[in-house]
Amino acid sequence: MININEVIETNKMIEQENLDVRTITLGISLLDCIDSDLSELNRKIYDKITTTAKDLVKVGEELERRYGIPIVNKRISITPAALVGAAACKSPADFVELAKTLDKAAHTVGVNFIGGFSALVSKGMTAADENLIRAIPEALAVTERVCSSINVGSTKTGIDMDAVKLLGEIVLQTAEYTKEKDSLGCAKLVVFCNAPDDNPFMAGAFHGVTEGDAVINVGVSGPGVVKKALESVRGADFGTLCETIKKIAFKITRVGQLVAKEASAMLNIPFGIVDLSLAPTPAVGDSVAEILQEIGLEYPGAPGTTAALALLNDSVKKGGVMASSYVGGLSGAFIPVSEDQGMIDAVQAGALTIEKLEAMTCVCSVGLDMIAIPGDTKASTISGIIADEMAIGMINQKTTAVRVIPVIGKNVGDIVEFGGLLGYAPIMPVNQFSCEAFTNRGGRIPAPIHSFKN
Amino acid sequence: MDRTIITVVGKDCVGIIAKVCTYLAENEVNILDISQTIVQGFFNMMMVVDANACKKSFTEFATELEALGREIGVVIKAQHENIFDSMHRI
Numbered sequence: 001m002i003n004i005n006e007v008i009e010t011n012k013m014i015e016q017e018n019l020d021v022r023t024i025t026l027g028i029s030l031l032d033c034i035d036s037d038l039s040e041l042n043r044k045i046y047d048k049i050t051t052t053a054k055d056l057v058k059v060g061e062e063l064e065r066r067y068g069i070p071i072v073n074k075r076i077s078i079t080p081a082a083l084v085g086a087a088a089c090k091s092p093a094d095f096v097e098l099a100k101t102l103d104k105a106a107h108t109v110g111v112n113f114i115g116g117f118s119a120l121v122s123k124g125m126t127a128a129d130e131n132l133i134r135a136i137p138e139a140l141a142v143t144e145r146v147c148s149s150i151n152v153g154s155t156k157t158g159i160d161m162d163a164v165k166l167l168g169e170i171v172l173q174t175a176e177y178t179k180e181k182d183s184l185g186c187a188k189l190v191v192f193c194n195a196p197d198d199n200p201f202m203a204g205a206f207h208g209v210t211e212g213d214a215v216i217n218v219g220v221s222g223p224g225v226v227k228k229a230l231e232s233v234r235g236a237d238f239g240t241l242c243e244t245i246k247k248i249a250f251k252i253t254r255v256g257q258l259v260a261k262e263a264s265a266m267l268n269i270p271f272g273i274v275d276l277s278l279a280p281t282p283a284v285g286d287s288v289a290e291i292l293q294e295i296g297l298e299y300p301g302a303p304g305t306t307a308a309l310a311l312l313n314d315s316v317k318k319g320g321v322m323a324s325s326y327v328g329g330l331s332g333a334f335i336p337v338s339e340d341q342g343m344i345d346a347v348q349a350g351a352l353t354i355e356k357l358e359a360m361t362c363v364c365s366v367g368l369d370m371i372a373i374p375g376d377t378k379a380s381t382i383s384g385i386i387a388d389e390m391a392i393g394m395i396n397q398k399t400t401a402v403r404v405i406p407v408i409g410k411n412v413g414d415i416v417e418f419g420g421l422l423g424y425a426p427i428m429p430v431n432q433f434s435c436e437a438f439t440n441r442g443g444r445i446p447a448p449i450h451s452f453k454n
Numbered sequence: 455m456d457r458t459i460i461t462v463v464g465k466d467c468v469g470i471i472a473k474v475c476t477y478l479a480e481n482e483v484n485i486l487d488i489s490q491t492i493v494q495g496f497f498n499m500m501m502v503v504d505a506n507a508c509k510k511s512f513t514e515f516a517t518e519l520e521a522l523g524r525e526i527g528v529v530i531k532a533q534h535e536n537i538f539d540s541m542h543r544i
Contacts, residue, residue: 002538004489004500007459010541011531065513068533251541258540 014069017224018286019252021259022279023073024060025115025200027207027215027272028052030079038088042101045084049076049105049114052214052269057110059266063259071259072421076106077205077217078116086128095135096142103143113188115205117148120195123157123444133163136170140185141177147188147203151195153390155397158447159193164390165439167191168383172406175375179408182416186405187370191386193393193400198273199329204366204401215272216264217329220256221279222248224286226316230294241295242315249276249319257324275329276320277365278312280340282423288312288333289342300335300343300360301352309333310363330399332365338418338425339370347426354385354428362392367401372416372425375408382406384435395448457486457535458505458512460519464528466497474501474530477522481515482507497528502535 013019033044053076060074078084081098089095099117106114117139119129136148150167153159171186178185190204197208200217207215229248233240256274264271280288289300295308313332321327335357337343346352354371361367367389373382386402393400407416410427417424460478462470471488478485478501487502508515516532523530 001487001502002459002535002542004491004498006542007461007500007538008491008493008498010538011461011463062513065516066534067537068516068531069537254540255537258536262536 011068013222013225017222017228018281018283019222019225019255020070020072021218021256022221022277023075023200023219024056024071024259024263025075025077025205025217025219026053026056026267026269027077027198027211027217029207029211029213030084031209034084034087036087038094038097041085041088042097045098045101046105049078049102050108053109053111055267059263062266063262067259069255069259073112075111075200075202075205076109076114077200077207078102078114079207079209080118080120081116082119082126082129082132083209085132086126089128089131092131092135092138095132096139099135099139099143099146102146106145111145113145113147113202115147115149115202116207117146118150118206120151121160121163122151122154124160125163130166133166133170136189137173137177137185140174140188147205149190149192149195149204149206151192152386153193153394153445155194155394155451156447159387159390159394159445161387161439161445162442164386165383165442167386168379168381168439171382171404172379175406175408182410182418183375183405183407184418187403187418187422189403191390191402193390194398196329196399200275201277201279201330203403211272212270214269216260216267216269217272217275218256218260218263219275219277219279219329220252221277222252223278223280223288223291225252226278227285227287227291227294230291238311242311245312245315246319249316250323253320253323271326273326273328274324276316276324276327276331277329278316278333280334280336281421282339282341284341287340287342288335289340289346293342299346299349299351301346301356305356306359306363309335309360313364330365334366334369335360335364336370337428338372338423339421340423344423344425347428354430358388358392361389361400362396366399367393369401369403370405370422370425371403372405372407372410372427373430374411374427375406376411377406377430378436380434380436380439381430383439385430387439391445394445456506458503459533459535459538460501460503461531462499462523462528463496464523467527470497470526470528471499473522473526477519478503481510
């Protein structure tokens with residue numbers, strides 16, 4: 001039987017170290033909603049989402065009560081909208097209407113985000129893909145809860161540089177459309193390489209075409225718990241350090257697995273995966289940066305940061321894999337800037353630059369995330385940043401992503417406040433040398449040699 | 455059998471266990487085990503209970519216990535046993 005010390009340990013993690021289940025994300029296939037008539041399509045989409053997800057929030061709240069652990073977000077991901085809308089949406093304006101339907105459905109069922117206003121264009125864009133991409137600035141401005149992601153490359157296909165060029169412009173336009181809100185629209189737009197089909201985390205979640213009709217994916221978190229555990233092994237060698245992270249990652253993931261199984265049973269929707277992630281929030285003590293500091297760095301960004309992050313990421317996976325029957329999504333440590341107080345401090349101390357963050361993305365679970373840059377950054381420069389990040393993903397056979405926010409009207413030294421889980425961020429300087437002739441070339445970067453495994 | 459873990463944390467004072475046990479008895483909740491310890495000067499009690507006969511929903515039961523805790527000046531939490539089992543048992 002469970003003993004009192006184990007109970008105290010678990011509750012201390014929840015109450016003092018910010019252990020929570022970060023998200024229960026319900027993936028819904030909208031492929032059966034496809035229609036060539038736009039209003040009919042919108043009606044079918046609204047009906048399917050509001051029917052499938054009607055109990056999602058209620059079940060989430062019941063589970064919070066039953067286990068005494070916060071389930072911070074209840075969310076929905078859908079089939080990439082470019083596929084669902086291809087038959088009906090003949091212009092960007094049509095896709096904006098589709099986005100409004102998604103937003104309305106999200107409000108009706110009470111989820112805080114709905115992901116999947118997406119296109120998968122790693123080898124090329126269809127007319128519908130391009131229309132969707134061109135709809136993003138307005139769609140993210142007129143909706144509140146819709147999140148967008150575009151997959152522009154993969155190890156198998158290479159990188160669609162036409163899409164990369166276009167997205168540099170789209171990111172800037174999105175910033176412009178939402179400039180009254182500090183360009184918040186860009187916080188809801190992610191550009192991916194090797195995007196996973198089953199990622200439960202926003203803004204990049206979508207329900208891949210390889211998935212079933214509906215599926216429950218769960219994202220766990222708990223950087224504060226890892227940090228606390230590492231306090232007890234200060235000065236110990238790397239073997240001990242990694243063992244400690246593995247053990248605590250196991251415990252965290254088991255909670256995610258439990259919640260996922262229960263939610264799946266209560267909603268009568270199959271369980272998909274647990275995403276083993278360390279996802280920080282702006283709350284003090286809920287920071288990946290603080291773990292890196294506890295490992296031995298004065299600030300993230302100091303020499304040794306990439307190695308420390310690599311061992312953290314790897315140990316989280318090793319500990320988590322055994323705790324869950326199905327692991328997927330992004331799985332690893334997230335290193336967003338604005339959502340992590342320790343990262344913000346590191347930027348303000350001058351320890352952390354975009355270039356170092358780029359190096360860190362080679363060994364973490366995602367990429368350049370929630371980084372505020374000057375609003376006058378050129379579209380081609382943003383495309384260049386995206387291309388670099390996509391190349392890291394393509395060559396290393398991992399997921400990488402870019403979510404940068406060019407904040408219109410702000411410059412290096414200013415602070416931008418996004419609010420809530422999105423936090424705040426100092427504007428970071430961007431390399432000013434031009435890459436325009438590079439991003440203007442057009443076409444595709446071929447798939448790397450090691451993708452030919454057949 | 456589904457079991458619930460009730461934890462009571464706070465400053466020790468007369469009658470804490472009595473009040474919690476009275477509430478549980480009134481709601482037909484059977485106590486299977488009680489243990490307690492002092493952590494950093496705070497009174498920590500854990501009860502393993504069988505609440506299957508309780509007519510109230512889990513949410514109602516947990517909310518009422520929480521309110522009772524506020525009345526006596528301690529923190530009372532009710533959680534399904536599975537979360538502890540999952541975390542601490544392979």
